[in-house]
Amino acid sequence: MIRSQLRIIRSITRTMSTPSEAVPKSGGKLQFTLKTPKGTKDWAEKDMVIREAIFSQLSSLFKRHGGITLDTPVFELREILAGKYGEDSKLIYNLEDQGGELCSLRYDLTVPFARYVAMNNVQSIKRYHIAKVYRRDQPAMTKGRMREFYQCDFDVAGTYESMVPDAEILSILVEGLTSLGIKDFKVKMNHRKILDGIFQIAGVKDEDVRKISSAVDKLDKSPWEVVKKEITIEKGQTEETANIIGEYVKLNGSLETIHDILSKDKAFQANEKAVEGLKEIETLISYVKAFGIQDYISFDLSLARGLDYYTGIIYEAVTAASAPPKNASELKEKSKKQKKDDDDASEYVGVGSIAAGGRYDNLVNMFGEASGKKSTSIPCVGISFGVERIFSLIKQRVEQSNNVRPTATQVFVMAFGGGKDWTGYLPERMKVAKMLWENGIEAEYVYKSKANPRKQFDAAEKSGCPLAVILGKEEYLENKLRVKRLGPEFANDDGELIDAADLISVVKEKLSQVHENGVDEVTRLIKGL
Amino acid sequence: MIRSQLRIIRSITRTMSTPSEAVPKSGGKLQFTLKTPKGTKDWAEKDMVIREAIFSQLSSLFKRHGGITLDTPVFELREILAGKYGEDSKLIYNLEDQGGELCSLRYDLTVPFARYVAMNNVQSIKRYHIAKVYRRDQPAMTKGRMREFYQCDFDVAGTYESMVPDAEILSILVEGLTSLGIKDFKVKMNHRKILDGIFQIAGVKDEDVRKISSAVDKLDKSPWEVVKKEITIEKGQTEETANIIGEYVKLNGSLETIHDILSKDKAFQANEKAVEGLKEIETLISYVKAFGIQDYISFDLSLARGLDYYTGIIYEAVTAASAPPKNASELKEKSKKQKKDDDDASEYVGVGSIAAGGRYDNLVNMFGEASGKKSTSIPCVGISFGVERIFSLIKQRVEQSNNVRPTATQVFVMAFGGGKDWTGYLPERMKVAKMLWENGIEAEYVYKSKANPRKQFDAAEKSGCPLAVILGKEEYLENKLRVKRLGPEFANDDGELIDAADLISVVKEKLSQVHENGVDEVTRLIKGL
Known part of the structure; x- marks a missing residue:
């Protein structure tokens, strides 16, 4: 059903000019293409049954960990979202100015959560939220990359002992994916302080850190040579700086292995920030062992994650389907040359990360300060599951069965x-x-x-x-x-x-x-x- | 929690100028009020537990009646919503034109449902949908009148014997409210064909019918004299026409009583449309008796319902809390004079209808035609429960208990x-x-x-x-x-x-x-x- 519907949408969108606009029909009546907006779709029948089952698995998981649920509006005052998403801010959907307040659709569930915590002076909370978010991105429908998509988030806010909630969040990540039958995944992990430390060691100025960071973040899609070019030519760093960064970001392995390597690295040990981060990783190691999840985790110094607000450990779960096809750039070029409607990038992108998150200790405080409240730091750490991407992975498994029926009729x-x-x-x-x-x-x-x-x-x-x-x-x-x-x-x-x-x-x-x-x-x- | 939050929002919004805008703080940093957009709120803690219990009751109900669920995007192409909501179209939220398609937030779940049915050539479906809709209306927060609010909809599409699905929808309405502990409600019912017939009898021209209909719809809030003035002075009908309308729309009572009165009314019996409508009511009577719900229903010729798309029976469930306070207009004037920020109309409005719906036989066809498909009529009938309004009614009952806890921790x-x-x-x-x-x-x-x-x-x-x-x-x-x-x-x-x-x-x-x-x-x- 959905598949045939997608076929229809695709065939429609390929043959029409963008934007789709109402054209007068003979007789003066308006005529238009019957479709959902670009990057969105209807969920129906079996797909909906499967998606609801995924939600049910995840909300039970969140409740098992003491989570309470929260529902925030689908749009926020525009100021709330401003300055939180780095380069991705351009992907935010704005509501038209129809008089009154200026609003935008939420881009994730994390910023509205932090706004809620700040606004209500919440001192500690474990909350989960399953809801749609909006990004004016290039869609890749069959890979589950949509403009409107669900996130399933669990976040812990509050001042606690170092790495204790972080470890539970990682356990939730692993429990969540395995409970959905996904076993062949790994959790790439890094630490913002370690990354910032490395940039300092390499001689990157503080004001350049975020843009270099977002260049490094592309290493899962592009080879080092391409990223290096971006760092040196586009972003004005020296060859020397790029080489030092290159040496570090190629490191990956078990938490213990990389911890040992960095512990013996003199330049690294001389950087205060980097050492601080590594010490947290050390604390984390014993907790992930208690949860028995150490084998899923790969300490990967190339992981940077785009969002501005992370301050501590960052992580994302990937599978074989996460990476783009080997000839991705070739396919992309071809698609550009054919000048076909760029409506779906499915052919040359991967599924991407299927769950991701990190620690963000200053976001709540930013809201507190901006609204003139006394500064109170409420550190947070969280995880977000991308349901559409997970769905695209398990769909085949479920589709083979004829026993999924859309009604509950007995x-x-x-x-x-x-x-x-x-x-x-x-x-x-x-x-x-x-x-x-x-x-x-x-x-x-x-x-x-x-x-x-x-x-x-x-x-x-x-x-x-x-x-x-x-x-x-x-x-x-x-x-x-x-x-x-x-x-x-x-x-x-x-x-x-x-x-x-x-x-x-x-x-x-x-x-x-x-x-x-x-x-x-x-x-x-x-x-x- | 929510209550104190609402107090905060209100006190904030009263003291600030509208629209709320970021103002530069000393030091150049932006400062803004930490709140949710006007007419929206966060749902948290006990309120959320209660709301989830309401959703659970309603979705079980819908499943019991063979419903399958559907999820459509929160925004639709702007053409899809155009011309469906009469005077209320001005309340639609538009997305900003950021390049690409022009979109608007959905105003209800019915139009997206009809779009889905037309787009996928669905011949028959019983679907339910629990989701948020958006209206730029005057909010009355404590009465559950919001700009972002949930609707819980059940609709039957397909060509069936007259009044059979309609009767089941009415049974769902009664079962839904009673399962939520609401017992003191009545279902006001009317028929668009009967209403249109009455307007013909009174001499209203076809092109004036919808605007006279929307005047009549105000009879639940305003006395006849006020509505009559609107019909004659504002909307240009004769005194005579208004008087005939007045005679009919004051009728209400059990289905059988009003049916008997209209059966003996010569002018009424001479109008083809009116007779057609009354015949359907006759068929309906035996079915609502089979479901044992006849005592809930009041045949009320003043019920008109604003939306353009209804073509058959229309109904809405009301309780004592639905009506505005007796001195509503006085309170409204006072509020205007004090020139206080009009952010919340709770003082001078009622809860309104807590569930409403009707038959709309041409909506799917409108989409079919507009998209150039062959004309295929897919008649539909449905019901929409307003969760926020129901919530405001049962909140007190639940709040008295201390046994509602937000976490599931064991x-x-x-x-x-x-x-x-x-x-x-x-x-x-x-x-x-x-x-x-x-x-x-x-x-x-x-x-x-x-x-x-x-x-x-x-x-x-x-x-x-x-x-x-x-x-x-x-x-x-x-x-x-x-x-x-x-x-x-x-x-x-x-x-x-x-x-x-x-x-x-x-x-x-x-x-x-x-x-x-x-x-x-x-x-x-x-x-x-």
């Missing part, structure tokens, strides 16, 4: 009869359905007075529900109902004739037999069991 | 020890918590190496969780853990010393004792049990 209420005086028992079916609903049982019936048996069975089969309750023309007059199992293996089974008064107990009993295996199919598939 | 993991060599067992607590998490049990611990017992108990008490697992300094070395019930009645209970290997089974057993009463407190309160 009982189909039917009536069989005939002859001239046959009314079709529509109000009677309604009464029976109502009784089932009142007892919490999902029930449907055909919206037709005189529906023939075949059509009623077809409708039941289409819904995939396991039981039928049948009102026979004569049987019903004797207060009897027929309860029958549905499905090909019960084709020759006439079901059981029961007293109408026993309907609920019989249906509940039969449904408990159907569902005795416990875990439902979708959850089983999501978990990769 | 176990607090603690360590007791002392002496010089006491490490505080932090990694050990982490290990125990991890074991609990892996077995699906919600667990927390204090983020501190050496936390004293008092602080650990305080934290557990604050979370309201029922169990503690305690690592005693010596006991833990012998692979023993202590499991203890929390709460004032267990103050003198030392708990049970168990083998560490039995932890999960013992904790699960004890938790099942705690929760043996089944229905959780929030659901009980929401349902008004």
Whole structure:
């Protein structure tokens, strides 16, 4: 469904000029293309069932860790978002100035969370938030890179012992991905203080650090030579500086291995900031061991992460699908030359990171200061799962099953009869359905007075529900109902004739037999069991 | 929490000039008020728990009726929303033109649903959608009238026998409100064809019908004399026309009573459209009786509903709190005179309708035509629950209870020890918590190496969780853990010393004792049990 829909969108958007605009039709009426805005899509049917199962897994996970949920508005005052996202600020969606306040759609859930903490003088909180965020980025729909997409965030705010909440956040990251059946991932980790220390060692001036940092951040997509060119030619650093950075950022391995290398590096040990960061990594090592998650973590000095607000450890989870295809730049060039509508970059990008986060100790304080409150530092650390990207990874696994059905219907209420005086028992079916609903049982019936048996069975089969309750023309007059199992293996089974008064107990009993295996199919598939 | 926050917002917004803008602070840094945009708010803590319980009730209800869920983007192409909302179109939020397509935030969930049905050539669907919609209206926060608010919609699309899905939608409306503990409501109902017929009878020209209809719609807030003035003076109808309209729209009573009156009205019976509508009401009567909901319904010829797209029956559920206070217009004048910031209209408006909907048979077709597809009519009927308004009604009921806690935490993991060599067992607590998490049990611990017992108990008490697992300094070395019930009645209970290997089974057993009463407190309160 979604796939065919995407095909339609793509074929439409390729043939039309951008922006899509209403054009007058013969007769003066407006005509326009029926589509969702670029980089957005409808979620429906099986895809929606799967996505809800993912949300359910993640919200249980967050609740297991003591999280409470928070819901902030989809737009914020424009000042709130200003100066938080570095180069990516240009991707923020603004609301039109229609009088009153100037607002923008949220770009992530972290900044609104920090705004909430500052505004309400919250001293400590573990909160989770599952909601949509908005970025005017180049979409890659089949890879799950959208302009409107869900984030599932867990953040801990409050002043605590060094690295203690950080370690739990990392455990949540690992628990979250494994609970979604994703096992072949690694968590790249770095520390902003270590990175800043390295830049100092290499001779980068303080005011240049963020732009050099964002150049280094491209190392997952581009080779060192390209990044080096950006650092030296575009961003004006010396060859010498670039080489020192190059030596450090190529380091990666287990937390302990890289910790040992840096501990013996004299230049590194001479830099106060770098040593401070490394000491935190040292503390972290014993905690990740307690959680048994050390093998997932790769200490990777090239990880920089674009956002301005990180101050401590930073991390992102990647899989084989995260990287772009090997011939990505070639494909990109080709696509540019063909001048085809650039609506979908799926061909030449990877899925990217599937979860990411870090420590941001000054963000709440920035809001406090900006609003003239007394300065109170509320350190924070958090993780954000990218559901669309995770979805694109597990979709195939789930699609192979035919057992995912979009409705929850358990009982189909039917009536069989005939002859001239046959009314079709529509109000009677309604009464029976109502009784089932009142007892919490999902029930449907055909919206037709005189529906023939075949059509009623077809409708039941289409819904995939396991039981039928049948009102026979004569049987019903004797207060009897027929309860029958549905499905090909019960084709020759006439079901059981029961007293109408026993309907609920019989249906509940039969449904408990159907569902005795416990875990439902979708959850089983999501978990990769 | 939310209440105090609202107080803060109000006090802030009253003292500041509108629009709130960043003003330079001494030192050149920007300073701004820390708030959410006008008419929006954060949902947190107990309020959020309650709202989630409401969503859970409603989504179970929708699933019981065979609904599948759909998620559409928060913004649509601007053409999609154009011409659907009559006078209210001015309340639509536009996104800024940042290049590319022109988009607007959705105003309801109905138009995006119709767009989805048309775009995908869906022939029939029962869908539900719980999501936020946006209206640049005058907010009344304490009454649940917001600019960003949730709607919970259920709609049936497809060609079916007359009034069959309509009756089920009405049953869903009644089941939904009663399942939320709201019992003192009535469902005002009318029919667009009957209303249009009445306007024809009164001599209103076709092109004037919608504007006269929207005048009549104000009868729930204004007396007839005021509405009559609008019809004659503002909207140019004759005294005679207004008087005829006045005679009809004052009618209300049970479906059968009003049906009987109109059946004997000669002028009415001579109007084709009116008779058509009345015949549908006749069909509906037997179905609402089958569902046993006839007593909730009041046939009210003054109900008009503002939206352009309705074509059949229309309805809205109201309670005593729906109406504005008796001295509303007086309060409004006073507020205007005081020239105080008009940020909140709570004082002089009612809660309004708490659920509303109707039949709209041409909306899908409008999209089909506009996009140049062959004309295929997909009739639709639906209901929308206004969660914020319902929330404001049941909040008091739930707030009286102290048993609503924001976290789901079941176990607090603690360590007791002392002496010089006491490490505080932090990694050990982490290990125990991890074991609990892996077995699906919600667990927390204090983020501190050496936390004293008092602080650990305080934290557990604050979370309201029922169990503690305690690592005693010596006991833990012998692979023993202590499991203890929390709460004032267990103050003198030392708990049970168990083998560490039995932890999960013992904790699960004890938790099942705690929760043996089944229905959780929030659901009980929401349902008004």
